[in-house]
Amino acid sequence: MKDADSIWQEMLPKIEVEVHSLGFDVWITPLKPFKIEDDVLVLCAPTAGAKMDVISRYLPLFKRAMREIEGAPADIVIISDDERPQQVDVSSTAPTAASEPSSPVTHNVLNPRYNFSDFVVGKSNRLAYEAALAVSERPGEMFNPLFIYGDVGLGKTHIMQAIGNDLRMTRPNLKMIYVSMNDFLNEFVSSIRSKDGVNNQSFRDKYRSVDLLMIDDVQSLSKKPSTQEEIFNTFEVLKNSGKQMVFTSDRSPQDIPDLEGRVRSRFMSSMVVDIQPPDLETRIAILQKKSQTAKKNIDMRELTYIAEHVTDNIREMEGVLTKVIFLSKLYERRVDLAICQEALKDYRVQECDEISIDEIVDCVCRYFGMQKADVVGKRKNKEVVMPRQIAIYLVNDMMTLPLAAIGDYFGREHTTVMHARDKIAALVASDNAIKTQVNDIKSLVLRK
Numbered sequence: 064m065k066d067a068d069s070i071w072q073e074m075l076p077k078i079e080v081e082v083h084s085l086g087f088d089v090w091i092t093p094l095k096p097f098k099i100e101d102d103v104l105v106l107c108a109p110t111a112g113a114k115m116d117v118i119s120r121y122l123p124l125f126k127r128a129m130r131e132i133e134g135a136p137a138d139i140v141i142i143s144d145d146e147r148p149q150q151v152d153v154s155s156t157a158p159t160a161a162s163e164p165s166s167p168v169t170h171n172v173l174n175p176r177y178n179f180s181d182f183v184v185g186k187s188n189r190l191a192y193e194a195a196l197a198v199s200e201r202p203g204e205m206f207n208p209l210f211i212y213g214d215v216g217l218g219k220t221h222i223m224q225a226i227g228n229d230l231r232m233t234r235p236n237l238k239m240i241y242v243s244m245n246d247f248l249n250e251f252v253s254s255i256r257s258k259d260g261v262n263n264q265s266f267r268d269k270y271r272s273v274d275l276l277m278i279d280d281v282q283s284l285s286k287k288p289s290t291q292e293e294i295f296n297t298f299e300v301l302k303n304s305g306k307q308m309v310f311t312s313d314r315s316p317q318d319i320p321d322l323e324g325r326v327r328s329r330f331m332s333s334m335v336v337d338i339q340p341p342d343l344e345t346r347i348a349i350l351q352k353k354s355q356t357a358k359k360n361i362d363m364r365e366l367t368y369i370a371e372h373v374t375d376n377i378r379e380m381e382g383v384l385t386k387v388i389f390l391s392k393l394y395e396r397r398v399d400l401a402i403c404q405e406a407l408k409d410y411r412v413q414e415c416d417e418i419s420i421d422e423i424v425d426c427v428c429r430y431f432g433m434q435k436a437d438v439v440g441k442r443k444n445k446e447v448v449m450p451r452q453i454a455i456y457l458v459n460d461m462m463t464l465p466l467a468a469i470g471d472y473f474g475r476e477h478t479t480v481m482h483a484r485d486k487i488a489a490l491v492a493s494d495n496a497i498k499t500q501v502n503d504i505k506s507l508v509l510r511k
Protein backbone atom coordinates (compact mmCIF):
# COMPACT_ATOMS: atom_id res chain seq x y z
CA MET A 64 0.00 0.00 0.00
CA LYS A 65 1.18 3.55 -0.70
CA ASP A 66 2.13 5.81 2.18
CA ALA A 67 -0.16 8.53 3.57
CA ASP A 68 1.57 11.41 1.80
CA SER A 69 1.37 9.72 -1.61
CA ILE A 70 -2.31 8.94 -1.19
CA TRP A 71 -3.09 12.51 -0.12
CA GLN A 72 -1.15 14.04 -3.02
CA GLU A 73 -3.17 11.95 -5.47
CA MET A 74 -6.42 12.92 -3.77
CA LEU A 75 -5.81 16.69 -3.78
CA PRO A 76 -6.38 17.32 -7.53
CA LYS A 77 -9.64 15.37 -7.39
CA ILE A 78 -10.78 17.40 -4.39
CA GLU A 79 -9.70 20.75 -5.79
CA VAL A 80 -11.96 20.54 -8.85
CA GLU A 81 -15.02 20.24 -6.59
CA VAL A 82 -14.17 22.88 -3.97
CA HIS A 83 -14.29 26.67 -4.22
CA SER A 84 -10.74 28.06 -4.36
CA LEU A 85 -11.22 29.99 -1.11
CA GLY A 86 -12.53 26.93 0.70
CA PHE A 87 -9.65 24.88 -0.67
CA ASP A 88 -7.07 27.40 0.61
CA VAL A 89 -8.71 27.83 4.01
CA TRP A 90 -9.75 24.26 4.87
CA ILE A 91 -7.97 21.75 2.61
CA THR A 92 -4.45 23.15 2.28
CA PRO A 93 -3.73 23.19 6.06
CA LEU A 94 -4.52 19.46 6.34
CA LYS A 95 -1.51 17.18 6.68
CA PRO A 96 -1.38 13.43 6.00
CA PHE A 97 -0.45 11.81 9.29
CA LYS A 98 -0.36 8.05 8.81
CA ILE A 99 -2.12 4.95 7.49
CA GLU A 100 -3.12 2.54 10.23
CA ASP A 101 -5.43 -0.49 10.07
CA ASP A 102 -6.31 0.41 6.47
CA VAL A 103 -7.41 3.92 7.52
CA LEU A 104 -5.88 7.17 6.23
CA VAL A 105 -5.49 9.68 9.06
CA LEU A 106 -5.37 13.40 8.21
CA CYS A 107 -4.45 16.06 10.76
CA ALA A 108 -6.19 19.45 11.01
CA PRO A 109 -4.48 22.35 12.83
CA THR A 110 -7.28 22.90 15.39
CA ALA A 111 -10.30 21.10 16.83
CA GLY A 112 -12.57 23.70 15.21
CA ALA A 113 -10.97 23.18 11.81
CA LYS A 114 -11.36 19.42 12.24
CA MET A 115 -15.11 19.68 12.88
CA ASP A 116 -15.62 22.06 9.94
CA VAL A 117 -13.66 19.81 7.56
CA ILE A 118 -15.63 16.74 8.66
CA SER A 119 -19.00 18.48 8.22
CA ARG A 120 -18.10 20.05 4.87
CA TYR A 121 -15.76 17.72 3.06
CA LEU A 122 -15.51 14.21 4.54
CA PRO A 123 -17.86 12.57 1.97
CA LEU A 124 -15.89 14.29 -0.82
CA PHE A 125 -12.62 13.00 0.63
CA LYS A 126 -13.97 9.45 0.72
CA ARG A 127 -15.11 9.66 -2.92
CA ALA A 128 -11.71 10.95 -3.98
CA MET A 129 -9.90 8.23 -2.04
CA ARG A 130 -11.96 5.47 -3.66
CA GLU A 131 -10.59 6.59 -7.04
CA ILE A 132 -6.97 6.04 -5.94
CA GLU A 133 -5.46 2.66 -6.72
CA GLY A 134 -4.13 0.96 -3.60
CA ALA A 135 -5.81 3.46 -1.27
CA PRO A 136 -6.95 2.58 2.29
CA ALA A 137 -10.53 1.60 3.00
CA ASP A 138 -11.50 4.58 5.13
CA ILE A 139 -10.40 8.06 6.22
CA VAL A 140 -10.35 9.80 9.61
CA ILE A 141 -9.73 13.47 10.50
CA ILE A 142 -8.02 14.33 13.78
CA SER A 143 -6.81 17.64 15.22
CA ASP A 144 -3.20 18.47 16.00
CA ASP A 145 -3.91 18.08 19.73
CA GLU A 146 -5.24 14.55 19.19
CA ARG A 147 -2.08 13.21 17.59
CA PRO A 148 -0.12 10.66 19.61
CA GLN A 149 2.06 13.03 21.58
CA GLN A 150 5.34 11.14 21.74
CA VAL A 151 8.37 13.12 20.73
CA ASP A 152 11.98 12.00 20.72
CA VAL A 153 14.11 14.93 19.62
CA SER A 154 17.43 13.48 20.70
CA SER A 155 19.83 12.64 17.91
CA THR A 156 20.99 9.61 19.88
CA ALA A 157 17.79 8.39 21.55
CA PRO A 158 16.11 5.20 20.23
CA THR A 159 13.86 5.75 17.24
CA ALA A 160 10.88 3.95 15.78
CA ALA A 161 13.19 2.24 13.29
CA SER A 162 15.25 0.64 16.06
CA GLU A 163 12.13 -0.39 18.01
CA PRO A 164 9.78 -1.91 15.44
CA SER A 165 7.62 -3.51 18.13
CA SER A 166 6.74 -0.15 19.70
CA PRO A 167 3.17 1.03 18.94
CA VAL A 168 4.08 4.67 19.52
CA THR A 169 4.48 7.12 16.66
CA HIS A 170 7.35 9.59 16.92
CA ASN A 171 6.74 13.19 15.92
CA VAL A 172 8.45 16.54 16.29
CA LEU A 173 7.67 19.28 18.75
CA ASN A 174 5.11 21.72 17.40
CA PRO A 175 7.17 24.80 16.38
CA ARG A 176 4.17 27.05 17.06
CA TYR A 177 4.43 26.27 20.75
CA ASN A 178 7.12 28.70 21.90
CA PHE A 179 7.51 31.34 24.60
CA SER A 180 7.20 34.28 22.21
CA ASP A 181 3.73 33.16 21.07
CA PHE A 182 2.48 32.47 24.60
CA VAL A 183 0.33 35.37 25.79
CA VAL A 184 0.99 36.01 29.49
CA GLY A 185 -1.67 37.26 31.90
CA LYS A 186 -2.54 37.00 35.57
CA SER A 187 -4.01 33.54 35.07
CA ASN A 188 -0.84 31.94 33.72
CA ARG A 189 2.08 34.19 34.70
CA LEU A 190 3.45 31.89 37.41
CA ALA A 191 3.42 28.88 35.08
CA TYR A 192 5.12 30.94 32.37
CA GLU A 193 7.86 32.22 34.67
CA ALA A 194 8.49 28.74 36.10
CA ALA A 195 8.71 27.21 32.60
CA LEU A 196 11.08 29.96 31.49
CA ALA A 197 13.30 29.28 34.50
CA VAL A 198 13.37 25.56 33.67
CA SER A 199 14.39 26.29 30.07
CA GLU A 200 17.24 28.49 31.30
CA ARG A 201 18.51 26.10 33.99
CA PRO A 202 17.18 22.56 33.37
CA GLY A 203 17.74 20.18 36.23
CA GLU A 204 18.51 23.03 38.62
CA MET A 205 15.31 25.11 38.84
CA PHE A 206 11.93 23.61 39.75
CA ASN A 207 12.59 19.92 39.22
CA PRO A 208 10.06 18.55 38.69
CA LEU A 209 7.79 21.25 37.31
CA PHE A 210 4.13 20.20 37.55
CA ILE A 211 1.59 22.33 35.62
CA TYR A 212 -2.15 21.70 35.94
CA GLY A 213 -5.38 23.25 34.67
CA ASP A 214 -8.47 22.62 32.58
CA VAL A 215 -8.28 21.61 28.93
CA GLY A 216 -7.52 24.27 26.35
CA LEU A 217 -5.67 26.69 28.64
CA GLY A 218 -2.12 26.27 27.30
CA LYS A 219 -0.49 23.50 29.37
CA THR A 220 0.81 21.66 26.30
CA HIS A 221 1.91 24.95 24.74
CA ILE A 222 4.04 25.96 27.72
CA MET A 223 5.51 22.47 28.12
CA GLN A 224 6.52 22.20 24.47
CA ALA A 225 7.87 25.76 24.64
CA ILE A 226 10.46 24.46 27.11
CA GLY A 227 11.50 21.75 24.67
CA ASN A 228 11.60 24.08 21.67
CA ASP A 229 13.65 26.64 23.58
CA LEU A 230 16.17 24.06 24.77
CA ARG A 231 16.40 22.54 21.31
CA MET A 232 17.66 25.92 20.10
CA THR A 233 19.96 26.76 23.03
CA ARG A 234 21.22 23.24 23.80
CA PRO A 235 20.90 21.19 20.61
CA ASN A 236 22.74 18.18 22.05
CA LEU A 237 20.32 17.82 24.96
CA LYS A 238 18.44 14.51 24.93
CA MET A 239 14.74 15.02 25.51
CA ILE A 240 11.49 13.12 25.20
CA TYR A 241 7.96 14.53 25.14
CA VAL A 242 5.17 11.97 25.47
CA SER A 243 1.55 11.78 26.57
CA MET A 244 0.83 9.59 29.57
CA ASN A 245 -1.36 7.31 27.44
CA ASP A 246 1.44 6.75 24.93
CA PHE A 247 3.91 6.09 27.74
CA LEU A 248 1.46 3.53 29.11
CA ASN A 249 0.96 1.84 25.73
CA GLU A 250 4.69 1.60 25.14
CA PHE A 251 5.25 0.29 28.64
CA VAL A 252 2.59 -2.43 28.21
CA SER A 253 4.13 -3.39 24.86
CA SER A 254 7.57 -3.66 26.42
CA ILE A 255 6.56 -5.98 29.25
CA ARG A 256 4.93 -8.43 26.81
CA SER A 257 8.38 -9.33 25.50
CA LYS A 258 9.30 -12.88 26.53
CA ASP A 259 13.03 -12.27 26.66
CA GLY A 260 12.77 -8.95 28.51
CA VAL A 261 14.92 -7.13 25.94
CA ASN A 262 12.19 -4.70 24.98
CA ASN A 263 11.46 -3.94 28.61
CA GLN A 264 15.09 -3.04 29.28
CA SER A 265 15.23 -0.99 26.08
CA PHE A 266 12.13 0.92 27.22
CA ARG A 267 13.70 1.68 30.61
CA ASP A 268 17.02 2.71 29.09
CA LYS A 269 15.23 5.03 26.71
CA TYR A 270 13.35 6.99 29.36
CA ARG A 271 16.04 6.92 32.05
CA SER A 272 18.88 8.20 29.85
CA VAL A 273 17.36 11.54 28.82
CA ASP A 274 18.24 15.01 30.04
CA LEU A 275 14.65 16.25 29.87
CA LEU A 276 11.50 14.16 30.23
CA MET A 277 8.14 15.84 29.54
CA ILE A 278 4.95 13.85 30.17
CA ASP A 279 1.53 15.28 29.32
CA ASP A 280 -1.80 14.40 31.00
CA VAL A 281 -0.44 12.42 33.94
CA GLN A 282 -3.94 12.21 35.42
CA SER A 283 -4.19 9.08 33.23
CA LEU A 284 -2.00 7.33 35.83
CA SER A 285 -5.10 6.91 37.99
CA LYS A 286 -5.79 3.23 38.79
CA LYS A 287 -2.67 1.98 36.95
CA PRO A 288 -0.37 0.67 39.72
CA SER A 289 2.21 -0.97 37.42
CA THR A 290 2.66 2.20 35.38
CA GLN A 291 2.87 4.23 38.59
CA GLU A 292 5.68 1.92 39.71
CA GLU A 293 7.52 2.53 36.43
CA ILE A 294 7.03 6.30 36.67
CA PHE A 295 8.27 6.29 40.26
CA ASN A 296 11.44 4.36 39.38
CA THR A 297 12.09 6.52 36.31
CA PHE A 298 11.57 9.62 38.45
CA GLU A 299 14.10 8.45 41.01
CA VAL A 300 16.77 7.70 38.39
CA LEU A 301 16.36 11.05 36.63
CA LYS A 302 16.13 13.08 39.83
CA ASN A 303 19.26 11.51 41.27
CA SER A 304 21.07 12.23 38.00
CA GLY A 305 20.05 15.88 38.03
CA LYS A 306 17.87 15.52 34.94
CA GLN A 307 14.82 17.75 34.40
CA MET A 308 11.22 16.52 34.47
CA VAL A 309 8.06 18.40 33.51
CA PHE A 310 4.52 17.07 33.97
CA THR A 311 1.07 18.38 33.09
CA SER A 312 -2.35 17.31 34.31
CA ASP A 313 -5.95 18.48 34.25
CA ARG A 314 -5.90 18.51 38.06
CA SER A 315 -3.40 18.94 40.88
CA PRO A 316 -1.46 15.90 42.20
CA GLN A 317 -3.60 15.97 45.34
CA ASP A 318 -6.78 15.56 43.27
CA ILE A 319 -5.68 12.66 41.04
CA PRO A 320 -7.64 9.67 42.37
CA ASP A 321 -6.01 6.33 43.18
CA LEU A 322 -2.50 7.74 42.93
CA GLU A 323 0.11 6.13 45.18
CA GLY A 324 1.30 8.41 47.96
CA ARG A 325 4.94 8.14 46.97
CA VAL A 326 4.16 9.11 43.34
CA ARG A 327 2.01 12.02 44.50
CA SER A 328 4.75 13.23 46.83
CA ARG A 329 7.30 13.12 43.98
CA PHE A 330 5.03 15.21 41.75
CA MET A 331 4.67 17.75 44.55
CA SER A 332 8.33 17.77 45.61
CA SER A 333 9.29 20.97 43.79
CA MET A 334 7.09 23.44 41.88
CA VAL A 335 3.35 22.87 41.34
CA VAL A 336 1.60 25.67 39.42
CA ASP A 337 -1.87 26.00 37.94
CA ILE A 338 -3.21 27.78 34.88
CA GLN A 339 -6.61 29.38 35.33
CA PRO A 340 -9.03 30.53 32.62
CA PRO A 341 -7.73 33.88 31.29
CA ASP A 342 -9.42 37.14 32.18
CA LEU A 343 -11.03 39.31 29.52
CA GLU A 344 -7.93 41.42 28.84
CA THR A 345 -5.74 38.34 28.34
CA ARG A 346 -8.31 36.74 26.04
CA ILE A 347 -8.38 39.88 23.91
CA ALA A 348 -4.56 39.91 23.79
CA ILE A 349 -4.55 36.27 22.66
CA LEU A 350 -7.02 37.07 19.87
CA GLN A 351 -4.96 40.09 18.82
CA LYS A 352 -1.81 37.98 18.52
CA LYS A 353 -3.62 35.24 16.60
CA SER A 354 -5.22 37.71 14.19
CA GLN A 355 -1.83 39.36 13.60
CA THR A 356 -0.30 35.96 12.89
CA ALA A 357 -3.09 35.34 10.39
CA LYS A 358 -2.36 38.80 8.89
CA LYS A 359 -5.94 39.85 9.50
CA ASN A 360 -6.78 43.32 10.84
CA ILE A 361 -9.73 42.96 13.20
CA ASP A 362 -11.10 45.88 15.22
CA MET A 363 -11.04 45.81 19.01
CA ARG A 364 -14.86 45.80 19.20
CA GLU A 365 -15.10 42.48 17.38
CA LEU A 366 -12.21 40.90 19.28
CA THR A 367 -13.81 41.97 22.55
CA TYR A 368 -17.13 40.48 21.46
CA ILE A 369 -15.50 37.08 20.83
CA ALA A 370 -13.54 37.24 24.08
CA GLU A 371 -16.70 38.05 26.06
CA HIS A 372 -18.51 35.00 24.73
CA VAL A 373 -15.77 32.34 24.88
CA THR A 374 -14.34 32.55 28.37
CA ASP A 375 -12.98 29.19 29.53
CA ASN A 376 -11.13 27.53 26.67
CA ILE A 377 -8.41 29.25 24.65
CA ARG A 378 -8.47 26.49 22.04
CA GLU A 379 -12.18 26.96 21.43
CA MET A 380 -11.75 30.74 21.28
CA GLU A 381 -9.05 30.35 18.63
CA GLY A 382 -11.38 28.04 16.72
CA VAL A 383 -14.06 30.73 16.72
CA LEU A 384 -11.50 33.26 15.44
CA THR A 385 -10.53 30.88 12.62
CA LYS A 386 -14.19 30.64 11.64
CA VAL A 387 -14.57 34.44 11.79
CA ILE A 388 -11.61 34.91 9.45
CA PHE A 389 -12.96 32.30 7.06
CA LEU A 390 -16.41 33.93 6.96
CA SER A 391 -14.79 37.31 6.33
CA LYS A 392 -12.97 35.89 3.30
CA LEU A 393 -16.06 34.05 2.12
CA TYR A 394 -18.27 37.16 2.28
CA GLU A 395 -15.44 39.41 1.04
CA ARG A 396 -15.91 42.03 3.75
CA ARG A 397 -14.25 43.19 6.93
CA VAL A 398 -14.90 41.33 10.14
CA ASP A 399 -17.94 42.87 11.83
CA LEU A 400 -20.26 41.94 14.68
CA ALA A 401 -22.63 40.11 12.33
CA ILE A 402 -19.82 37.77 11.25
CA CYS A 403 -18.79 37.22 14.88
CA GLN A 404 -22.38 36.42 15.84
CA GLU A 405 -22.64 33.89 13.01
CA ALA A 406 -19.37 32.24 14.03
CA LEU A 407 -20.54 32.04 17.65
CA LYS A 408 -24.02 30.80 16.85
CA ASP A 409 -23.42 27.09 17.49
CA TYR A 410 -21.19 27.79 20.49
CA ARG A 411 -23.80 29.96 22.20
CA VAL A 412 -26.58 27.43 21.62
CA GLN A 413 -24.48 24.80 23.36
CA GLU A 414 -23.81 27.12 26.29
CA CYS A 415 -27.42 28.11 26.74
CA ASP A 416 -28.64 24.52 26.80
CA GLU A 417 -26.53 23.90 29.89
CA ILE A 418 -27.44 27.02 31.91
CA SER A 419 -30.37 27.62 34.27
CA ILE A 420 -31.66 30.83 35.88
CA ASP A 421 -30.81 29.42 39.30
CA GLU A 422 -27.17 28.95 38.29
CA ILE A 423 -26.91 32.54 37.05
CA VAL A 424 -28.55 34.00 40.17
CA ASP A 425 -26.43 31.79 42.45
CA CYS A 426 -23.27 33.09 40.78
CA VAL A 427 -24.45 36.71 41.15
CA CYS A 428 -25.10 36.10 44.86
CA ARG A 429 -21.71 34.46 45.33
CA TYR A 430 -19.93 37.29 43.51
CA PHE A 431 -21.57 40.04 45.57
CA GLY A 432 -21.78 38.07 48.82
CA MET A 433 -25.57 38.30 49.02
CA GLN A 434 -28.48 36.06 49.90
CA LYS A 435 -30.62 34.75 47.07
CA ALA A 436 -33.78 35.86 48.85
CA ASP A 437 -32.57 39.47 48.63
CA VAL A 438 -31.74 39.33 44.90
CA VAL A 439 -35.12 37.87 43.92
CA GLY A 440 -37.05 39.62 46.71
CA LYS A 441 -38.77 43.00 47.09
CA ARG A 442 -36.01 45.05 48.73
CA LYS A 443 -35.10 48.18 46.75
CA ASN A 444 -32.03 49.56 48.51
CA LYS A 445 -29.02 50.35 46.35
CA GLU A 446 -26.92 47.41 47.56
CA VAL A 447 -29.54 44.97 46.25
CA VAL A 448 -30.87 46.69 43.13
CA MET A 449 -27.64 46.65 41.10
CA PRO A 450 -26.89 42.92 41.63
CA ARG A 451 -30.55 42.17 40.82
CA GLN A 452 -30.36 44.16 37.58
CA ILE A 453 -27.11 42.44 36.62
CA ALA A 454 -28.74 39.06 37.25
CA ILE A 455 -31.68 40.03 35.02
CA TYR A 456 -29.30 41.27 32.31
CA LEU A 457 -27.28 38.03 32.39
CA VAL A 458 -30.37 35.81 32.29
CA ASN A 459 -31.61 37.72 29.25
CA ASP A 460 -28.17 37.63 27.61
CA MET A 461 -27.28 33.99 28.25
CA MET A 462 -30.66 32.31 27.90
CA THR A 463 -33.47 32.32 25.35
CA LEU A 464 -36.37 33.11 27.65
CA PRO A 465 -39.26 35.54 27.07
CA LEU A 466 -39.21 38.66 29.20
CA ALA A 467 -42.41 37.60 30.95
CA ALA A 468 -40.78 34.35 32.13
CA ILE A 469 -37.79 36.28 33.49
CA GLY A 470 -40.18 38.67 35.22
CA ASP A 471 -42.06 35.78 36.81
CA TYR A 472 -38.84 34.40 38.28
CA PHE A 473 -37.87 37.75 39.81
CA GLY A 474 -41.47 38.66 40.76
CA ARG A 475 -41.54 41.72 38.48
CA GLU A 476 -43.33 43.02 35.40
CA HIS A 477 -41.72 42.52 32.02
CA THR A 478 -41.29 46.31 31.72
CA THR A 479 -39.10 46.24 34.84
CA VAL A 480 -37.06 43.45 33.26
CA MET A 481 -36.64 45.57 30.11
CA HIS A 482 -35.49 48.55 32.17
CA ALA A 483 -32.91 46.47 34.05
CA ARG A 484 -31.67 44.85 30.85
CA ASP A 485 -31.25 48.15 29.02
CA LYS A 486 -29.68 49.92 31.99
CA ILE A 487 -26.96 47.28 32.49
CA ALA A 488 -26.37 47.04 28.73
CA ALA A 489 -25.70 50.78 28.66
CA LEU A 490 -23.40 50.55 31.69
CA VAL A 491 -21.46 47.65 30.17
CA ALA A 492 -20.82 49.86 27.14
CA SER A 493 -19.74 52.91 29.16
CA ASP A 494 -18.48 51.79 32.59
CA ASN A 495 -15.43 49.51 32.68
CA ALA A 496 -16.02 48.56 36.32
CA ILE A 497 -19.54 47.28 35.59
CA LYS A 498 -18.30 45.58 32.42
CA THR A 499 -15.65 43.73 34.42
CA GLN A 500 -18.19 42.63 37.02
CA VAL A 501 -20.57 41.32 34.36
CA ASN A 502 -17.81 39.43 32.55
CA ASP A 503 -16.46 37.96 35.78
CA ILE A 504 -19.89 36.67 36.76
CA LYS A 505 -20.44 35.28 33.26
CA SER A 506 -17.16 33.39 33.59
CA LEU A 507 -18.34 31.95 36.92
CA VAL A 508 -21.55 30.75 35.30
CA LEU A 509 -19.81 29.12 32.34
CA ARG A 510 -17.35 27.33 34.61
CA LYS A 511 -20.07 25.66 36.66
